[in-house]
Each structure stands twice: as C-alpha cells, then as structure tokens.
Amino acid sequence: MQISFEGKRALVTGAGKGIGRATALALARCGAEVTAVTRTQADLDSLTQECSSVTPVCVDLADWEATEAALQDVGPIHLLVNNAAYANLQPFLEVTPDQFDQSFSVNVKAVLHVSQIVARGMKARGSRGSIVNVSSQASQCALRDHTVYCATKGALDMLTKVMALELGPHQCFVLCCDQIRVNSVNPTVVMTEMGRLGWSDPEKAKVMMDRIPLGRFAEVEDVVNSILFLLSDKSNMTNGVTLPVDGGFLTC
Secondary structure, three states: OOOOOOOOEEEEEOOOOHHHHHHHHHHHHOOOEEEEEEOOHHHHHHHHHHOOOOEEEEOOOOOHHHHHHHHOOOOOOOEEEEOOOOOOOEOHHHOOHHHHHHHHHHHHHHHHHHHHHHHHHHHHHOOOEEEEEEOOHHHOOOOOOEHHHHHHHHHHHHHHHHHHHHHOOOOOOOOOOOOEEEEEEEEOOEOOHHHHHHOOOHHHHHHHHOOOOOOOOEOHHHHHHHHHHHHOHHHOOOOOOEEEEOOOHHHO
16 A cells, blocks of 8 residues: 655654654655654754754754743644653652643644644634644553553543544534544654663563563554554544554453
C-alpha cells in the first residue's frame, strides 16, 4: 500500500529524536512539506542536514506564549503529529508538584494548544485534515513508577476522543468538506535510542516482554507506519480511535 502526501503540509512536534524525527523524515519522503518542532536547536540542525526540505521551528511547547508566537506564521497545515512528550518517572509517593505540572504541560496542554492552532486554520480554510496524537500503552495499563506518565497519557486518549467528536462534523455529507479526523497511536516500549538505553537490562526487559504476545518490543518503523496510515486517506473512516502498537500487550 503506497501512501503519498504530495501537496500536503505537515507539522510534527518532538521531531528532534526518536519517533518524531523518523515521522518527519517519512512524511518528507512521502512528498509532504514538513515543519519540524522541537526545543533543542542542535537536533533541528542535524535534522535539516539530513533532510534539507524540512522547516525547523525551535520552541519549548510547555511555554504557551512562546508556542503561540513560534507557530503563528507556520502557514496552512493539513497533517499534525503531536509527538512531543515528557517522561520523568517516579513512584507514586515521590511525585512532586513540579514533576506533575511539567508532565501535564507537555503531554496534554501542549497537545491541546498546538492542535487548537492547527485546527483553527483548517476550519478557517474549510479544508480537510488529520491529527495523530502519540500516546502509549501506559494510558490503558497501570505501570509501576509511571504514576504521572500514565495519567497524562490517559488524559491524552480522552482528549483525542473529544477532539474527534468536535472536529469531525457528523452532519457532513460531502467528501471534500472540512472534516478533521483525530486519532492516537499507543505504542509499547519502542526501540528508539532512549528506549534501548532504558530497557538494556535483560531482567527488566524480560518482565515487560513476557507480557507481549509477539515477544518483542516495537521498532520505530512500526509506530511511524501506523502514524502514516492514520494521517492518510487510507483511513478516511477512522476517527477517535486509540490504536495499540503493542504486539498484543493490552490483550493480556
């Protein structure tokens, strides 16, 4: 199944590393004009060296005013991937207010804000669009020492559903109307550079992997391919779903 995004403009947050970077590069290979957003300039520099057609935007999405200023002139966007996330894991009894606020600011509030900016533009132009939020299996399964992370991803899943309800007008009967579809992908552990480092202990990895029927963690391409599908016209009737990319983890 070939997917083309020729003539489309895409925005990817958290595009400096891991899933976000791979998604930005994949979208560019599929013909999209890509705007890559991250807070680390060095990551943007290396990304634009790898793919010169990418437009870089350096901003901390936890800063509402700075985000508004950085994205106000980004132009018409047809495809949005909210991938930026913050993960500082602590046991329940050790969670601090600062850690709680930082996690929700990036993992939930920034998704709402960036999506508002992009969706308002889509609505104003009367154009169709697709938004994919990168969630986690942690939204639907309690994981030890993931108190706030699990909570943010659970909130993100419900935000996804409400966005899908309000942005995809059910009274629309014309295919070219201003439908905006919103979905999420919910991966298990992904073998990004950080994932390989965090799960390098064989005993720790075995505990998690034993709960995955397919017997392995996800590769970055597994998640990127699911994102591309949900962004594309191949999923025109898919809206408001939380798509597990977990090898069956959530079935156990």
